[in-house]
Amino acid sequence: MIGIIGAGITGARLVEQLAGAAPLAIHDRNPERAARLAAVHRSSGHPVTSVRRGDLLGCDVVVVACAPPHANLAKALVEGGSHVVSMSDDLTDVVAMLNRSRETAARRRTMVVGAAASPGLTSLLVRQVAGSFDTIDEVHVAVHGTGGPDCARQHHRALSGEALGWHDGEWLRRPGGSGRELCWFPEPVGPYDCYRSEMADPIVLRRAFPHLQRISARTSATRRDRLTARLPMLAPPNAEGGMGAVRVEVRGHCGTAREVVVAGVAERLAQVAAVVAASTARHLSGAPEAFVPGGQVLGEPEVPNDAILAGAVHAGIRIHRFVGST
Numbered sequence: 001m002i003g004i005i006g007a008g009i010t011g012a013r014l015v016e017q018l019a020g021a022a023p024l025a026i027h028d029r030n031p032e033r034a035a036r037l038a039a040v041h042r043s044s045g046h047p048v049t050s051v052r053r054g055d056l057l058g059c060d061v062v063v064v065a066c067a068p069p070h071a072n073l074a075k076a077l078v079e080g081g082s083h084v085v086s087m088s089d090d091l092t093d094v095v096a097m098l099n100r101s102r103e104t105a106a107r108r109r110t111m112v113v114g115a116a117a118s119p120g121l122t123s124l125l126v127r128q129v130a131g132s133f134d135t136i137d138e139v140h141v142a143v144h145g146t147g148g149p150d151c152a153r154q155h156h157r158a159l160s161g162e163a164l165g166w167h168d169g170e171w172l173r174r175p176g177g178s179g180r181e182l183c184w185f186p187e188p189v190g191p192y193d194c195y196r197s198e199m200a201d202p203i204v205l206r207r208a209f210p211h212l213q214r215i216s217a218r219t220s221a222t223r224r225d226r227l228t229a230r231l232p233m234l235a236p237p238n239a240e241g242g243m244g245a246v247r248v249e250v251r252g253h254c255g256t257a258r259e260v261v262v263a264g265v266a267e268r269l270a271q272v273a274a275v276v277a278a279s280t281a282r283h284l285s286g287a288p289e290a291f292v293p294g295g296q297v298l299g300e301p302e303v304p305n306d307a308i309l310a311g312a313v314h315a316g317i318r319i320h321r322f323v324g325s326t
Contacts, residue, residue, distance in 0.1 A: 001025060002281055003051075003059035003082065005073070006066035007034045009148030010087065010116075013274030014065050015041055015048070017315060021282055024048045027056055029066070061085060061285045063277050067150035071096035078109045083288060085281050087116040087273055089154060091164070094119070094200040098207065101295030110291040115280045115298055116273035118143045118217075119204040122248050123299030124276070124309045125263045125319065126205065129250045132261060132323075136252035137213040141201045142183040142194045144220040145244025147270030152241065159221055160230040161198025166206050166215040177226040181218060185245035186266040186320040194218035195226065208299030244269035262322040272317065279311030 002021075004014055007028035018024055019041040026048065028034035034050035041048040056062050057080030064070045064077075068090035074097055077084050088094055097113045104111045114120055122141050130136050146152040158176060165172040179196040199217040206215060247264030265272060276298070283304055284291055292302040299305060313319065 001059045002285055003027065003056040003062035005053070005056065005062060005064045007037045008066070008150065010151070010270045010273050011065040012037055013270050014063060014278055017274055017278035018281065019048055020045045022046055022285060025051045025056055025059055027051055027053050057081065061281050063087065063281050065274075065277065068093040068154070069096070071100070074111055075100060075103070078104050078107055078111060081107075081109070083109050083284050083291075084111040085115050085277055085284060086111065086113050087120075087277050088114065089116055089118060089151075089200055091161075091198050091200045091203065094203060098203075098295045098297070105294030108293050110284060110288065110293055111295045112280055112284065112291070112303070113295055113297055114200055114204050115277045117147070117244075117246050117269045117276065118199065119201045120276045120298055121246055121265065121272055121312070121317075122201055123204055123208050123297060124305055124312070125246075125248045125265075126209065126250055127299045127305045128309060129248065129261045129263050129321075130209070130252075132254070133250070133252040133259060134254055135211075136209070136250050137211070138249075138251035139205055139209065139212055139215050140249040141199070141205070141217040142181075142185070142219070142247050142249075143199075143217075143245070143269075144185050144189055144192050144194070145269050146241040147244070147268070147273055148241075151269065155197075155219060156225075158198040158219065159195065159225055163196035163198055163217070164202045165196070165217075166202055166212065168213055177221065179218065183218065183220070183247065185247055186264045189243055189245040189266045192220040194220045197221075204297045205299065207297050241269060243267070244272070246272065259323070264320050265317055266320070267317065275312045275315045275317055276308070279308045279315065282311060283307055
């Protein structure tokens with residue numbers, strides 16, 4: 001049994017990916033929305049039901065796909081005996097969950113943190129690309145677009161927050177909305193100006209690749225986005241954003257040559273996040289012994305990254321790569 005908390009845009013995409021693979025139990029703070037989503041998928045090969053939150057404690061794996069924070073909810077699920085997959089992209093929330101790694105390990109459970117598009121797919125792409133280098137020392141992440149309304153609100157907050165970056169052995173803190181850089185995303189998205197943002201990717205990538213010397217993360221933004229970031233959102237966010245994209249720029253050495261590889265995906269971000277979380281949940285449910293108990297992030301050597309990424313590709317995620325030299 002796989003539990004899902006959240007029946008919004010991302011939660012609905014998640015159910016589409018998992019329906020038929022295992023029995024599903026869906027919970028949402030709006031019970032009618034969860035019931036409608038369950039009814040749509042009841043004809044799949046396994047039962048799909050809407051449940052109260054307390055009924056999720058018997059699930060093997062629970063995917064938390066609602067708005068952050070997830071930390072307290074994930075703690076309660078682990079204490080109830082479930083493995084957890086969190087899709088949170090909130091920096092404070094991700095740190096809080098990783099700080100509970102020892103408690104999770106003591107209960108012989110696994111909590112996979114940041115299993116979405118960014119973070120999540122970004123770490124999987126870096127792990128895949130790293131195989132073509134002798135060593136890597138820099139990773140720079142850029143994201144364009146948003147998923148559902150909660151993702152849009154998080155994007156708005158992140159531009160007004162404090163951006164983290166890892167630079168030669170120390171954390172740098174810069175204001176969100178600074179550091180403009182033109183980033184080229186896979187077609188049909190193309191180039192966008194991107195800015196520093198309060199994103200969880202540097203924390204996740206630093207944990208998965210502790211030898212990196214430099215890590216940065218940026219998100220695309222318009223002039224209006226930057227000017228209004230410290231104000232309440234001027235208009236309600238759309239139900240789902242349009243075409244989005246994720247890219248990672250990896251720098252390192254092949255022999256004596258300095259190489260650069262850019263890998264990315266162009267797709268609706270809610271779909272990307274759902275595919276990554278669903279692939280993670282399937283592997284955690286079917287082969288929990290492949291994961292080390294405790295808090296984990298995608299990209300860590302102890303996680304079956306190749307299998308999770310292969311599952312995402314099988315679900316329709318198309319990876320683009322550009323290779324160059326410096």
